[in-house]
Amino acid sequence: MFQDVMDFLMRFGPWGLFIHSFFDAVIFPVPAFFLQVSLSILHPSSALWLATAGFVGCLLGTPVGYMIGKLLGKSVLYKILKKEWIDAATDRFQKNGEAAILVGSFTPIPFKVFTILSGCLNFPLWRLMAYAALGRATKFYVVGILFYFYGRSAEGMVKNVSMYIFIIAVPLVLLGLYLNRRRRQKRAQALLSQEDQAMTDPIPEHQTPSA
Structure with a gap:
């Protein structure tokens, strides 16, 4: 059935990929990766246009998946997706939501798991959109650029493009998130230290209330 749907969408070229994405x-x-490759x-010569159609379709579908998760919760996930996919995505979200979305953009786990799960766990929509844009653009345009310059070869x-992207991009993404988290932690510690110092400093004599 799914192959019949893909064959039908393939007739519409970029618009079919847009709908699929x-x-x-x-x-x-x-x-949508499979339809993108086939087209x-x-x-x-139209590989970059196809990548753009797929990327835009994915971005427009992301908030829809998010609202499904927000309104219907995890129950809908277990009805339409495999339990191991959901458990793996949930585990990643509990550790680091940003990394889960970025890494999920490159892994075989269907991206809809992350859009719906973001809604279930009340992950900020604007952050989901930002990280989804970064991750999905990488995957769509790597495929598009390769076909544009190398043709059918x-x-x-x-x-194995997902594997290569995962090996190269994911470590860089995780390193960037780690450094950003450390920076936020240091800033928070500095603010706490300033507040503690202000509380322990003696009150100047001229500000001491008179008896």
Whole structure:
């Protein structure tokens, strides 16, 4: 059934990929990556336009998936997705929501898990959109650029593109998040130290209340 749906969407070229990417962020279980590759093989010169259509569709679908999670909760996830996907995504969210979204953009776990789970756990929508834009743009445009410059010969390159992106990009993302967290912690500690110092400093004599 899913193959029939993909074959139908493939007839519409970029618009079909746009629709697929939209529902990939909401409910459709097959990642838009597969349709993007199939269309890029047929039309390598349009690979960047296809990447753009997929990227925009994903961004527009992200808040829809978020609202489904916010309104219906985890119960809808267990009905439409595999338990191990949900458990893995939940574990990542509990440790670091930002990293979960970015890493989830590159992993085989369907991205809709992260959009719906963000709504379930009340993760800020604007942050979800920002991190989704960064992660999904990387994946869509890496595929698009490879097909645009290498044509049909890029088919073999993109088979493991998720793995290559994961190996290269994810460590950099995690390092950036770690450094940002350390910076926030140091700033918070500095503010606490200033407050403690203000509380322990003696009151100047001229400010001491008279008996």
